[in-house]
Amino acid sequence: MRVRLEDVARAAGVSPKTVSRVLNDEANVTDATRERVRAAMEAMDYRPHPSARSLAGNRSFLVAMLYDNNDNPASTYLAEIQDGVLEACDAHRYSMMVRPLRMRDGDFIRRFDALISDHHPDGVVLTPPITDHAPLLKRLRERNVPYASVSPLRHGKTIGVAMDEQLAARAIVEHLLELGHRRIAHVIGIADHGASRWRLAGYREAMAAAGLSEEPALVVQGAFTFGSGVEAARQLFSLAKRPTAVFAANDDMATGVMWAAGEYGLKVPHDLSVCGFDDTPLSRQLWPALTTVQQPSREMGKIAAEQLLSVLRGNPGRLVQVPFSLQIRGSTAIAP
Amino acid sequence: MRVRLEDVARAAGVSPKTVSRVLNDEANVTDATRERVRAAMEAMDYRPHPSARSLAGNRSFLVAMLYDNNDNPASTYLAEIQDGVLEACDAHRYSMMVRPLRMRDGDFIRRFDALISDHHPDGVVLTPPITDHAPLLKRLRERNVPYASVSPLRHGKTIGVAMDEQLAARAIVEHLLELGHRRIAHVIGIADHGASRWRLAGYREAMAAAGLSEEPALVVQGAFTFGSGVEAARQLFSLAKRPTAVFAANDDMATGVMWAAGEYGLKVPHDLSVCGFDDTPLSRQLWPALTTVQQPSREMGKIAAEQLLSVLRGNPGRLVQVPFSLQIRGSTAIAP
DNA sequence: ATGAAAGCGCTAACAT
């Protein structure tokens, strides 16, 4: 049958409480005893019963990852974040549950409350755009649920992980400028997402620094999808004075731009340079491959979870900055 | 503080056991009592403590969804399955955990064992291609863990959900035949996946039924990715006698084929008809939109989970067949 | 540094 803590205690010749101390890395156990208990656990392949631990200790060893399955960024991005969070949770013997929530639904907060009441997660990982939902953040604080965010908009006391997206956007636009482009267009993502704001700001910053005044017709609204990239590009290509380069706020839209370029007989990169953001698998599979910004999504998920787990252990947590890296590939070239 | 079962019992004027009976939909409670208890639960916003239930009842109310994050189909497909499974679990007040496992790793089975020992899920949902991993299926049976599969290869006594992919593939090829195409190529998915086999078989069946003998050069290997679709298409377009239509085993590869068509100056659908399989969001965003087979992934995830939950309740489970539907769109037209 | 006793919130087994 199941090996219990009591069995380990008997085998190691100590009391159950001592085994419990070892299990939870608590103080007041001599190294010798600790070692003996560890050996017994190992030998018997002891697995603590999560429900028993949770019931007695009043903690669930459970982390919930919240995402928006309605208004969300590309599913591949979320899948990578999820994998990273899972990796960190596994390493610390926490389990993870995923919760799709629709921010736009009226019962958003109620459904969140139900999640907490029903499952008692010890903490929560927030992914964009949920990271910036003010009522939710308020509720989390009210209910005293620790949380960590991936790419939150407000970098106050929030813990989690972030990348300097504005700087990255600026860098990629500077790359286009160095190639001699002057008429550089930008396709914006969903309006109120932090990602959209930062990338637009970086674009503006680079253009201004180069002494170029913003041309409103070159900045068009998209929605992070391939289709919206196609639409946006059609608008741009219908202009009397076309852009020679397009910086789309993510790879899916950039792919749409490249697609539309084909429709208009524009050769990428000869007639038009295109770049994106995210470095999705797709970006490498395109021909020409897409110049983009690498965002280490999986790593970011892992870091966010680690910061949360640190807080759960009573240690401090912080907002970790991760570096970006430009992936210069075939879709960008000297301006025509 | 927390409302406990005992509190509800007191409020309703019954014993704890009776409340427990109501909570678990057990017999031997009069309708009147049941109603009174229900009302008390509602009034007090009672939430049973999952760990206490699990510890005392020796069941976890937990379902684990296994997927391969290495060799997997498109992440959007998995995300949809996941959403469906989650929906069903929620409805039955089960929680769900996700487990990425790498089938190709040596410790695959060991990691599965750890999952069971550490978390005690009441059941497991298998997604392709894990559905067909013989050693895993064996282990599941040995450990007596109920499971349901999404699109399993062997339809023995397996419960879960399936779609007649071979028939669907045949139907879509017949659609091409009706348009007058004779030189129809097929791009195969990852070799040992059930999906690849069925779709290839359907292609062959349709071609044979039309009296066309198979031309080996028209059947090329892909790997379910956009890039592999591009590669495969380049092979096909380099042929002395090009195909006039291509049926790719999924939408990502079909998109790659359309992309490659652009490189070769082939206009879709005028010069070349292209169709895929899955009806991913992408397929509708392309221009022309992709003719494809709609596979109700979210629904399939939900059904698989429901069958599993049915078994967990002690009821029979079965392999539910879901219908496919052809989505005829702009990428297919009369043969040139 | 270690242990004994009590109990977390629920359900199983056995009454009645």
Place this chain on the structure above:
DNA sequence: ATGTTAGCGCTTTCAT
């Protein structure tokens, strides 16, 4: 049809 009792496997006091 309903109630009583005794745990489930662990952690929390509080001793020593």
